[in-house]
Amino acid sequence: MTVTASSTSRAAAILSRPLAINGLTVPNRIVMAPMTRLFSPGGVPGEDVRSYYARRAAAGVGLVVTEGTYVGHESAGQSNRVPRFHGEEQLAGWAQVAEAVHAAGGTIVPQLWHIGMVRKQGEPPYADAPAVGPSGIRVDGTEGTGRAMTRSDLDDVIGAFAEAAAAAERIGFDGIELHGAHGYLLDQFLWAGTNRRTDAYGGDPVARTKFAAEIVATVRESVSPDFPVIFRYSQWKQEAYDARLAESPQELEAILAPLTAAGVDAFHASTRRYWLPEFEDSDLNLAGWTRKLTDRPTITVGSVGLDGDFIRGFSGEGAPVRGIDNLLDRMERDEFDMVAVGRALLQDPQWAAKVLGDRFEEMKPYDAAALKTLS
Numbered sequence: 001m002t003v004t005a006s007s008t009s010r011a012a013a014i015l016s017r018p019l020a021i022n023g024l025t026v027p028n029r030i031v032m033a034p035m036t037r038l039f040s041p042g043g044v045p046g047e048d049v050r051s052y053y054a055r056r057a058a059a060g061v062g063l064v065v066t067e068g069t070y071v072g073h074e075s076a077g078q079s080n081r082v083p084r085f086h087g088e089e090q091l092a093g094w095a096q097v098a099e100a101v102h103a104a105g106g107t108i109v110p111q112l113w114h115i116g117m118v119r120k121q122g123e124p125p126y127a128d129a130p131a132v133g134p135s136g137i138r139v140d141g142t143e144g145t146g147r148a149m150t151r152s153d154l155d156d157v158i159g160a161f162a163e164a165a166a167a168a169e170r171i172g173f174d175g176i177e178l179h180g181a182h183g184y185l186l187d188q189f190l191w192a193g194t195n196r197r198t199d200a201y202g203g204d205p206v207a208r209t210k211f212a213a214e215i216v217a218t219v220r221e222s223v224s225p226d227f228p229v230i231f232r233y234s235q236w237k238q239e240a241y242d243a244r245l246a247e248s249p250q251e252l253e254a255i256l257a258p259l260t261a262a263g264v265d266a267f268h269a270s271t272r273r274y275w276l277p278e279f280e281d282s283d284l285n286l287a288g289w290t291r292k293l294t295d296r297p298t299i300t301v302g303s304v305g306l307d308g309d310f311i312r313g314f315s316g317e318g319a320p321v322r323g324i325d326n327l328l329d330r331m332e333r334d335e336f337d338m339v340a341v342g343r344a345l346l347q348d349p350q351w352a353a354k355v356l357g358d359r360f361e362e363m364k365p366y367d368a369a370a371l372k373t374l375s
Contacts, residue, residue: 011324012356014331019062019338021297022265023226024174026107026338028062029331030352031268033301033342034111034177034232036067036082039374043070043084043125045093050100052374056345057106060352064101065177065230065268065340068113069094070125071160075132076114078123085110085164095171102172109175109230112164114157116185117146117194118238132185134211135196139183139239148197154211157185161215162222165229175228178215181270183237186212190233190245190255205246205254213262220263230299231259232268235286241272249279253293266297268340274302275326287336297337300330305344305351306366321363324355346370 015029032053039049053064070077072086084090094110101108117133131138131146132153138145149157165176180186188194189211195202201210212231219229233255235244246252256267269287271278278286287300306322327339345351347366354362 009358010328010332011358014328015339016356019297021175021230022228023224024107024228026062027105028060028352028356029338030060030062030355031299031301031338031340032056032061032064032345033340034065034067034179035342035346037371037374038079038081040083040093041081043080043082043087043090045083045090045097048374049083049093050097053097053108054100054104054106055349056352057101057104057108059350060356061106061341061345063174063338064106064108066097066108066110068111068179069164071112071114071157071164073114073157073160074126074129075116075119076160077125078115078119080124084125085112085167086160091167091171094168094173098172098174107174109177109228110164110168110173111177111179111232112161112168113179114160114185116188118184119146121146133188134194134202137194137196139188139191139194139237139243141193154201154214158211158215158218162218165219165227166222169223169227175230175265176219176223177230177232177268178212178219179232180212181232181234181268183239183243186215187233187237191237191243193237193240193243205251206258209255209258213258216259216262216264228265229263230266230268231264232270234270235278236270236272247279249289249293252289256290256294260294260296264294264296266299266337267291267294268299268301269336271300271302274300274304274339284335285330288330291334291336299338299340300327300336301340301342303343304339304341305355305363320365323360343370349375 069085117138119131136148237243267290287298291298347370348364
């Protein structure tokens with residue numbers, strides 16, 4: 001790892017600034033990125049999950065975005081170990097998670113999730129539920145593995161997101177994040193590769209955004225006016241790393257404008273490497289373009305604090321530590337507002353404390369074995 005004196009002298013000053021997202025003041029600019037962990041049997045987060053999130057908040061993470069949590073729709077997920085954001089026992093567990101993070105000095109939002117056509121029929125928690133999506137097409141182009149959503153399906157899913165958002169506010173969370181990235185349901189509507197609809201929910205980028213915008217608007221009506229609504233989106237998909245929603249800033253604006261108008265308070269722009277420019281003739285990354293086009297606070301993410309390809313973290317090769325000079329440069333010129341940290345923070349619960357305390361020499365290289373524990 002190469003760390004210069006400039007990075008260690010600036011890091012705390014740049015990252016320690018508070019940020020307002022609607023009615024929430026986040027104490028600093030460090031976000032824990034959502035990462036599926038599979039440690040919630042029956043969809044219920046237990047004491048180990050509470051401690052896992054609280055440790056990171058206590059070490060200086062300003063905003064925790066939880067792992068994806070299934071909304072209350074039968075086709076939303078495909079694992080009985082992924083937490084759900086519906087049901088008495090599940091919500092009671094999440095209320096304790098929020099309380100623990102607050103006690104540790106952090107803020108927290110649940111990521112609300114529906115996987116859509118990623119689902120494989122026969123999997124729990126509802127084995128008989130079909131995979132559903134805009135056109136019954138998976139990200140890899142496979143047809144016949146699910147079905148296109150009807151108007152009734154759309155209404156049911158919109159209602160499930162709204163109910164989960166209202167529950168989040170009721171049990172003490174600080175806001176919510178809608179998962180519209182990585183080839184899951186909302187993203188399947190946004191992307192022309194999976195959205196072949198010929199009704200009002202398919203066609204040009206604005207029409208493909210209609211479903212997500214309706215979810216945002218209904219969520220917005222279901223919570224207090226000052227309760228933050230964050231929207232996470234990406235160009236890439238898990239089975240299509242080169243996929244793109246937009247080839248130009250103009251196309252991106254056509255997608256983001258309806259979401260902004262519907263009530264998104266901040267955007268979480270997911271990339272695989274935050275330092276890469278999103279479009280030609282500009283150094284701005286996806287979060288930078290999002291901020292410029294929407295004037296909303298944005299969160300950047302993508303291999304922060306690590307070197308190497310995104311996929312190496314899942315192949316057992318690991319990824320060495322990377323300095324954050326480039327990140328600090330970008331934040332200093334207000335390209336984006338916050339930075340989400342995933343694998344580096346998964347490996348080391350003290351990552352934020354070490355950065356804020358200028359203890360870069362103590363950083364730990366990422367080892368994929370960290371995925372097997374809730375350390």
